[in-house]
Amino acid sequence: QMGMIIGTAAYMAPEQARGKPADRRADIWAFGCVLYEMLTGRRPFGGDDISMILAAVLKEDVDFTALPPETPASVRRLLRRSLEKDPRKRLSSIADARLELDDREQAEADHSTPASHPWRPRVIWGALGALAAAVAAGVIVSSRSGPPATNPVVRSQITLSDKALVLLGERAMALAPDGSAIIFSAAGSNEEQRLYRRSLADETITAIPGTDGGLSPTFSPDGQWLAFQSRGLLRKMRAGGGAVTSYGEALHQGASFGPDGTLIFNQQHGGGLFRIRPGAAKAEPLTTVDRTGGEAGHHWPDVLPDGRHVIYTAEVDGKPYSEARIMLLSLETGQSRALIDGGSDARYIPTGHIVYWRLGDLWAVPFDLRSLQSSGTPVVVVKNVMLAEANGVAYFSVAASGTMAYVPGPDAEGERSAVLVDRSGAVRPITTERRAYAHASVSRDGTRLALTVIAANDSLYTLEIDRGALTRVTFEAENSRPVWSPDGTRLALSRHSEGEVRQVHLVAADGGAAPAILRKSDRTESPDDWSRVGNVLAFTRVEEGTGADIWTMPMDGDRKARPWLSTRFEEFQPHFSPDGRWIAYMSTESGRTEVYVRSYPDGAAKRQVSFDGGLEPRWSGDGRELFYRRDDQVLATDVTAADGELRFSVPRVLFKGNYLIGNTVRAWSTWDVLPDGKRFVFIQDFARPRTSVTLVQNWFQELKKN
Numbered sequence: 001q002m003g004m005i006i007g008t009a010a011y012m013a014p015e016q017a018r019g020k021p022a023d024r025r026a027d028i029w030a031f032g033c034v035l036y037e038m039l040t041g042r043r044p045f046g047g048d049d050i051s052m053i054l055a056a057v058l059k060e061d062v063d064f065t066a067l068p069p070e071t072p073a074s075v076r077r078l079l080r081r082s083l084e085k086d087p088r089k090r091l092s093s094i095a096d097a098r099l100e101l102d103d104r105e106q107a108e109a110d111h112s113t114p115a116s117h118p119w120r121p122r123v124i125w126g127a128l129g130a131l132a133a134a135v136a137a138g139v140i141v142s143s144r145s146g147p148p149a150t151n152p153v154v155r156s157q158i159t160l161s162d163k164a165l166v167l168l169g170e171r172a173m174a175l176a177p178d179g180s181a182i183i184f185s186a187a188g189s190n191e192e193q194r195l196y197r198r199s200l201a202d203e204t205i206t207a208i209p210g211t212d213g214g215l216s217p218t219f220s221p222d223g224q225w226l227a228f229q230s231r232g233l234l235r236k237m238r239a240g241g242g243a244v245t246s247y248g249e250a251l252h253q254g255a256s257f258g259p260d261g262t263l264i265f266n267q268q269h270g271g272g273l274f275r276i277r278p279g280a281a282k283a284e285p286l287t288t289v290d291r292t293g294g295e296a297g298h299h300w301p302d303v304l305p306d307g308r309h310v311i312y313t314a315e316v317d318g319k320p321y322s323e324a325r326i327m328l329l330s331l332e333t334g335q336s337r338a339l340i341d342g343g344s345d346a347r348y349i350p351t352g353h354i355v356y357w358r359l360g361d362l363w364a365v366p367f368d369l370r371s372l373q374s375s376g377t378p379v380v381v382v383k384n385v386m387l388a389e390a391n392g393v394a395y396f397s398v399a400a401s402g403t404m405a406y407v408p409g410p411d412a413e414g415e416r417s418a419v420l421v422d423r424s425g426a427v428r429p430i431t432t433e434r435r436a437y438a439h440a441s442v443s444r445d446g447t448r449l450a451l452t453v454i455a456a457n458d459s460l461y462t463l464e465i466d467r468g469a470l471t472r473v474t475f476e477a478e479n480s481r482p483v484w485s486p487d488g489t490r491l492a493l494s495r496h497s498e499g500e501v502r503q504v505h506l507v508a509a510d511g512g513a514a515p516a517i518l519r520k521s522d523r524t525e526s527p528d529d530w531s532r533v534g535n536v537l538a539f540t541r542v543e544e545g546t547g548a549d550i551w552t553m554p555m556d557g558d559r560k561a562r563p564w565l566s567t568r569f570e571e572f573q574p575h576f577s578p579d580g581r582w583i584a585y586m587s588t589e590s591g592r593t594e595v596y597v598r599s600y601p602d603g604a605a606k607r608q609v610s611f612d613g614g615l616e617p618r619w620s621g622d623g624r625e626l627f628y629r630r631d632d633q634v635l636a637t638d639v640t641a642a643d644g645e646l647r648f649s650v651p652r653v654l655f656k657g658n659y660l661i662g663n664t665v666r667a668w669s670t671w672d673v674l675p676d677g678k679r680f681v682f683i684q685d686f687a688r689p690r691t692s693v694t695l696v697q698n699w700f701q702e703l704k705k706n
Contacts, residue, residue, distance in 0.1 A: 009053045009152065010043045014085045017054045017154060018179075018200060018403075018697055025087045032082030039075075040066045044083065054154045058085075086202050154697040158198075158405075160184050161205050165407065165690040166193040169388040169454075170216035170229060171254065172395050172407065173693065176239070177223040179401035182693075183208070185215050192593070195228060200403070200695075210237060210244040220257040221305070221400070227255050227263060232524055232542055234265060234276075247276060249283045250524075253391050254300040254345075256310070264301040264310050268496055272298045273312060273329070287312075287329060287336060298327075299392055300345045306369060308332055311354065313344045313392055321345075321392035322359050328372060339374060340365065344392035350400055351703045357387055357394035360409055364706050379706050382696075384409045390436065390454040402700035405693045415686040416660065418451060418463065422679055425655030430468055430681070438660070439481045440681050442672040443488045444532060446621075449672075449681055450482035450491055450509075460493060462509060465681075473511040481669065483527040483537075484509070485555075492518065492527040492537055502526060504539055519553070519561060528573050528669070530555070533580030538564070540572045548572040550585060552601070565603060573616060573669065576600065577623050582646060584609070584617035584626060595628045597646060609637060609648055615661060621675030629671070632656045634680065660685045 009017075013029035016022045036044045044062045047053035062083050067076065084090040163186035165172050173184035181200060187193035195211035198204070208214070213230040219239060220226075226239045234251035237244045255265035261278040264286065272287035289295045296317040301310050310329040314336075315321070326340035339354070340346065343363065346356035353364045354374060362382035365374045386395045386407040396406035418431040418440065431437070436454035442465075443450070449463040450473075458480045460473040473479075478496035485491070488509060495505040495515055502524040505515035524542040528550075531538070535555045540548050541563075549566040553559055565571045569589040576583055583600045586593050595614035599605040609617070614628045614635070625636050626648065633656050638649040659682035660670045671682045696702075 009057075010045060012054065012057060013087070014058055015087055015201065017057050020179075020201065023087075025090045025092055028082050028091045029087075032079055035075075036062065036067075036079060036083070039068060039071060042066070054152060055156055058154075058156060153699060153701050156695050156697075157692050158200075158695045159692045160198055161186055161196060162691060163188040163196075165693070166215065167386070167388065167395065167407070167690065168193075168215060169391045169393060170252075171218065171393055171397075172215075173397050173405060174217040174219055174226075175397045175399035175403055175405055177219055177221060177400040179399040179403035179697075182397070182405060183217040183219075183226065185217065186691075192588070195226075209241065216251065216255065218255050218257065220261065221259050225257065225261070227257065227265075229255075231547055234263070236263075247283070249274070249276060253297075253393065256301045256303045258303040258307040259305065260307055262303075262307070264303055266297075266299050266301065268502075273301055273310070275331070286310075286331070286334065290314075291317075301329075302347050304348050304369065309372065311339060311346050311348065313346065314338075315392060321357070321387065321389065324392060326354070326356055340378070344387070345394040347398060349398055349700075349703060351700050353703055353706070355381065355398065355703075357385060357392075357396075360384060360387070362394070362396060362406070364703060366706075381703060381706060382406060390458065398699070402698050404696045404699040406696075407690055407693055417684045417686075418449065419659075419682050419684045420465065420679055421655070421657060421659075421682055423654050425657060427657070427684075429684075430463065430465055431470070432468055434686065437683050439669055440672050440683055441482050441484055441669060442674055442681055443484045444486055444675065445488060446674040446676065448484075448488070448509075450484060452480040452482065454480075460491065460507070471511065473507060473509065474515060476514065479505075479507075479515060481526045483530050485530055486532040486535065492530060492539075494526040504537075519559070525551070529575045531576040531580045532578065533576075536576070536580070538574040538576065538583065540574070550574045550583070564601070565598070575617055575619060577619050578621060579623060584619065584628075586615060586617070595626075597626070597648075605645060607646060607648065610635075610651065616669065616671060618671070618673040620673060620677030622677065625677055627654075627673055627677075627680075629661055632658055657682065658685070659683060 011030040011033045013026040016026055033044055045053055045056040047056050081091050166185040166187055173182055175182050182198050183195055185193050186196055192212055195208045195214035195217055197206050197208055214228045216229045218227050224239055225236060227236045229251040232250055234247045234249045235244050250267040251265050252268045253266040255263055257263055263276050265274055267274055272289050274283040275286050276283040287298050289297055294317050296315040299313045301312040303310050308331050312327050314325045314327045316324055321344035323342055324344045325338050326343050326346045327336045328339045329336045343356040343358040346354050349355050352366055354367045355362055355364045361380045362385050363378045364381045365378040366376045367374045386409045398404040415434050416437045417429050417434050418437055420428045420430050437451050438454055439452040441450040447465060449465055451461050452458050453461055458478045460479050460482050462471050462473055479493050481494040483492040491507050491509050493505050494502050496502050503521050504518045504525050504527050506518050507515040525539050527539045529538045537553045537555055539551055541551045542548050546566050548570040550564045550571050551561050552564045553561040569587055571585055571587045574583045574585040581600055582597050584597045587596050592613055594608060595610040595617045597607050597609055610628060613630050617626055617628045619626055624639055626639050627636050634654045635651040636654050637651045640647045673680055
């Protein structure tokens with residue numbers, strides 16, 4: 001039974017306010033509250049209503065300076081031990097309180113006369129009597145009482161950590177089914193994201209070993225297992241920690257456990273759902289996207305409690321996710337049917353509702369698990385919840401215990417502009433409309449910019465830098481991460497197609513033809529740079545054993561791709577020097593992401609350029625400077641050649657600015673340098689980094705009213 005309150009909230013212990021099980025230590029807390037009030041004439045926690053009082057109980061410290069100056073040290077210690085927010089550190093019973101007081105009284109008796117504090121026994125035993133009366137009257141009801149009364153709904157803003165919550169179009173957090181903790185993906189400056197655990201009882205935050213690159217956490221229904229994505233692959237581990245199992249299967253846009261341990265998941269944007277059973281070596285396909293019926297992909301599965309049915313989102317081609325469909329899949333027949341018209345990222349809730357995102361809010365509709373039918377009219381239950389418009393993930397999580405958490409809106413990616421910045425940091429916008437821009441790449445002549453616009457299907461655009469004219473280049477599938485050919489007539493790009501991993505394609509820069517595949521691959525590959533000397537394409541390839549590696553492909557002759565740098569570390573974002581003799585790149589070999597330079601093509605000579613973290617290296621047009629980023633800084637180092645080697649000056653900060661930056665080993669190109677080395681293109685993100693979420697305890701009490 002949960003610890004409950006029937007009368008005033010003023011004496012409720014923190015664990016009761018959180019809806020957790022309560023024991024006699026909650027009585028100790030109430031005793032401390034009564035004693036404090038009798039000594040000071042005021043309650044330790046106040047507020048205008050229940051929610052404010054409970055928020056104070058959870059967040060505020062007791063003002064012990066309000067105690068009368070003559071209050072003995074023994075009483076002060078007793079109060080502190082009684083009003084300890086962590087029940088593990090609190091006195092365990094009223095008997096312990098009396099023993100502690102008696103021990104302190106005896107110790108103090110040797111140093112004071114009885115007349116020095118004659119009021120103390122009367123006050124203490126008065127508080128104990130008040131507590132006994134309160135328990136008898138049912139004001140305070142612990143786990144030893146009968147059926148619980150209704151817990152109040154409590155809303156609070158909680159900081160997950162000092163690191164930014166990673167909102168990369170995957171689920172960012174998952175509440176444990178019992179509501180005891182929240183698992184979330186976060187990254188600090190120049191850090192790869194990983195999963196963290198924040199206890200909701202004592203607020204401790206710990207990094208989870210083995211989850212580097214972690215995204216999209218999801219719990220098994222019993223809370224024993226945690227599935228997540230790392231570097232594009234589906235992985236699983238015990239929720240309490242331990243060895244990580246990698247399935248060797250891609251994970252993108254959601255996974256959900258069945259009660260038997262089966263995992264239902266999506267492998268790529270625009271694809272269908274897959275299932276991997278416990279002990280199976282390979283996933284099996286479950287759904288096929290109905291292209292002729294207007295579907296563009298199946299995402300965000302949620303297995304129902306019976307383990308035989310799944311709800312999921314069917315993206316509608318060319319439509320926003322408010323116009324997607326919530327579908328019901330039978331795992332026995334393989335058949336799907338529409339359940340809700342208009343919405344995304346649906347979850348079944350134990351109150352007998354389906355909750356989903358639509359038009360910026362969370363909506364709920366009653367759902368019968370026996371008839372598998374919804375009933376009634378959908379209603380808004382939480383307003384202003386963030387969505388990633390690129391793929392329809394809503395940033396919220398609900399625990400079976402009744403706690404929910406969400407990231408307030410608006411959408412995660414739509415508030416961006418492309419800007420031109422000079423070496424002093426002066427900014428000039430070059431796009432007139434704020435959109436979900438990403439992947440900036442400047443043409444060799446410095447007149448045009450290639451961009452990705454993130455949407456249901458990512459598309460490539462070119463932008464005339466001086467005029468601001470925007471032209472769409474791609475129209476089908478997901479196209480991103482453009483790289484200009486040396487002559488400016490073509491773009492290499494990363495493309496997602498139905499049934500395929502991300503592969504390198506070529507497209508005419510004027511959009512006159514559909515992209516054509518450059519080479520078939522069974523691994524994710526994305527282009528990074530195209531050398532003007534030698535006509536060689538450099539790209540990043542993600543391998544299961546070695547992670548991100550750097551490959552090269554001559555664009556003349558046989559076009560045979562070869563690994564150029566493959567180690568047990570991550571190497572990515574290669575960029576050729578203007579003379580084609582060197583490659584600058586990022587690597588994690590030092591334990592964090594740094595910038596390195598190696599000779600090309602032999603790779604024999606290597607120099608580390610950054611030493612305090614470095615990202616996204618870029619050469620000046622004449623090769624005399626190398627630029628890179630660190631946090632909000634743009635740094636430059638002078639480059640000189642001597643005896644066949646490169647030498648680098650001490651890096652200096654050119655300017656600072658709040659611009660989009662890739663902070664993971666899957667980082668895309670978020671900036672570029674014009675050939676003159678005097679101007680830079682950035683994506684300015686107007687959305688602030690998120691480090692906190694809104695927590696709603698006992699949320700089911702609200703939901704049951706609908």
